[in-house]
Amino acid sequence: MKIGFIGLGNLGFPIAENLLSVHKEIYLYNRTFTKANPLIDKGGILCSSVKELAQHCDIVFTIVADDAAIKEITLGENGLAMNLKDGGIHASISTILPATAKQLEAAHTRTNSYYAGTPVMGRPEAARARNLNFMLAGNPVATAIIKPLLTDAGAATIWEFGEDPSAANVAKICNNFLIVGALEAMAEGMTLARKSGIDDAQWMKMLTSTFMNAPIYNIYGNLILNNSYTPPGFRLQLGLKDVNLALEHAKEHELPMELATMLQKRMNRCMDAGMADLDWSAITRDVETGKPL
Numbered sequence: 596m597k598i599g600f601i602g603l604g605n606l607g608f609p610i611a612e613n614l615l616s617v618h619k620e621i622y623l624y625n626r627t628f629t630k631a632n633p634l635i636d637k638g639g640i641l642c643s644s645v646k647e648l649a650q651h652c653d654i655v656f657t658i659v660a661d662d663a664a665i666k667e668i669t670l671g672e673n674g675l676a677m678n679l680k681d682g683g684i685h686a687s688i689s690t691i692l693p694a695t696a697k698q699l700e701a702a703h704t705r706t707n708s709y710y711a712g713t714p715v716m717g718r719p720e721a722a723r724a725r726n727l728n729f730m731l732a733g734n735p736v737a738t739a740i741i742k743p744l745l746t747d748a749g750a751a752t753i754w755e756f757g758e759d760p761s762a763a764n765v766a767k768i769c770n771n772f773l774i775v776g777a778l779e780a781m782a783e784g785m786t787l788a789r790k791s792g793i794d795d796a797q798w799m800k801m802l803t804s805t806f807m808n809a810p811i812y813n814i815y816g817n818l819i820l821n822n823s824y825t826p827p828g829f830r831l832q833l834g835l836k837d838v839n840l841a842l843e844h845a846k847e848h849e850l851p852m853e854l855a856t857m858l859q860k861r862m863n864r865c866m867d868a869g870m871a872d873l874d875w876s877a878i879t880r881d882v883e884t885g886k887p888l
Contacts, residue, residue: 597622598744599652601645601668602689603630605828606715607658609722610688610748614656615639617747624648649678654744656713658688661836662695669699676702676710683708684737686744688715688729690771690833692840693761694847700733700760709737712756712763713745716770718814718828725749732756732763768844771837775858775875777811782879785819796820818876827874834875835862860888 599622600611615621615637623631623639631641642648645668649655655675659665665687669675675685685703696712703710711733721727727749731738735758745753756762788795799816838859845852861878870877
């Protein structure tokens with residue numbers, strides 16, 4: 596099987612690097628070609644277009660920024676759906692709307708290829724440590740082929756959600772909503788502790804050593820404690836995109852999400868303040884202003 600990989604951002608790069616360490620030869624595409632250089636040195640083969648990559652590959656992993664980007668590389672005459680081999684598989688790691696996943700699956704079905712949802716939980720450091728959690732959903736033929744490749748890509752665990760690829764995206768959107776909700780709680784709690792004059796480091800140590808001893812609180816609590824928002828593990832701009840996805844998907848189910856609505860306001864205000872490229876835990880800076888939403 597020939598493997599392709601599209602999207603060499605903060606998380607995509609270490610995932611592609613993991614695959615390359617096992618499979619030795621992977622076709623690569625990224626809008627900024629120079630980002631592929633370190634992988635080319637290890638045997639990666641850079642393609643000049645999505646179409647060129649698709650025509651070489653049996654399986655293509657994609658991890659791009661948003662719904663518009665994945666539609667651009669999948670649909671149309673030069674996209675993956677039209678150019679993958681018969682029986683080829685497109686494994687989408689991106690966080691996108693379930694409705695978009697359904698649209699992409701339909702496009703691949705029309706061209707005798709498969710589309711699978713493979714969104715991932717984990718920051719770049721988790722990818723490098725091969726400690727990622729992948730969600731997987733899609734046609735059983737395709738998912739059986741993909742599963743061992745996800746382990747090669749850095750999966751510690753693979754969570755399966757059935758034959759509808761969009762189900763994996765529902766899980767991912769809900770996951771990210773819970774994370775950003777935890778960030779808001781940590782930001783408010785940390786700010787209150789500091790303004791009250793207690794030892795914030797000791798307070799965070801108490802939390803993460805007892806009833807909040809979990810990766811989310813350990814990782815992000817430390818970032819907030821040390822005001823360490825750059826380089827970002829996950830950019831605030833992408834976090835806002837995921838909150839928007841949650842709210843848009845919730846409309847389909849007539850579900851008001853009041854916390855998500857508040858977080859959307861908070862993060863839009865952070866964007867206006869120039870925080871787009873900081874880690875999304877930088878919402879703490881807006882909390883610290885004390886301005887009501």
